[in-house]
Amino acid sequence: MNTPNKLTVARIIATPFFMASMLFEFPYHYLVALVLFICASLTDLIDGKIARKRNLVTDFGKFLDPLADKMLTTAAYLGFISIYGQTPKFCWQVTAITFIVLFREFMVSSIRLIAQSSGGKVIAANIWGKAKTVSQMVGIIIALAAFAVLDMFDLMSTSLNSVINIVVITLFWISAVLCVISGMIYLIDNKQYINSSK
Secondary structure, eight states: OOHHHHHHHHHHHHHHHHHHHHHSOOTTHHHHHHHHHHHHHHHHHHHHHHHHHTTOOOHHHHHHHHHHHHHHHHHHHHHHHHHGGGOHHHHHHHHHHHHHHHHHHHHHHHHHHHHHHHHOOOOOOOHHHHHHHHHHHHHHHHHHHHHHHHHHTTOTTSHHHHHHHHHHHHHHHHHHHHHHHHHHHHHHHTHHHHHHTO
16 A cells, blocks of 8 residues: 555544544543644645655545545534534534535445446546535634634633634535535536446
8 A cells, every 4th residue: 555545544544533532522622623633634635745746646546535535524514513413503504514515425426436337437536526625624624723712712602602603604505515516517527427327
């Protein structure tokens, strides 16, 4: 296994630890979650650059890299559903956003599997998929950073928390819109694999 693929696997391994730090309350747990998420996100940036620079691009990497991204971001959204569980007006929105994300990811993964089984082709993420992932990671980092600050300074029950929640949900909805757009483009660009599966 080459270095880029090891970094991708490291991102997958880090995901459950990141999610646990979101869900289990201990001193500065949001800060720990933030650090883990940033480190995991950086592996996504580094592995691709190393693979292209050193000509280490593999079919395994093309398939595993976006899968690792999905695991990381989905874990974050599931964590936010739990965090917002006591706030119905935000909880239903995070739940809806998570559904949109999962629906898109299952659809794209299904097309990838069909392409692999029917023609042996591994479909890499396109620019829209990458934009979707970046928007998700930026939104999640901002949300975790905000929660970490609120938690450290004991401001969770203040009006500032309500303002931050609105900002966070807005960022998540922007990511959800990009998710839908990238999913539709992905579907259109690879419709031949759907037709060939009939």
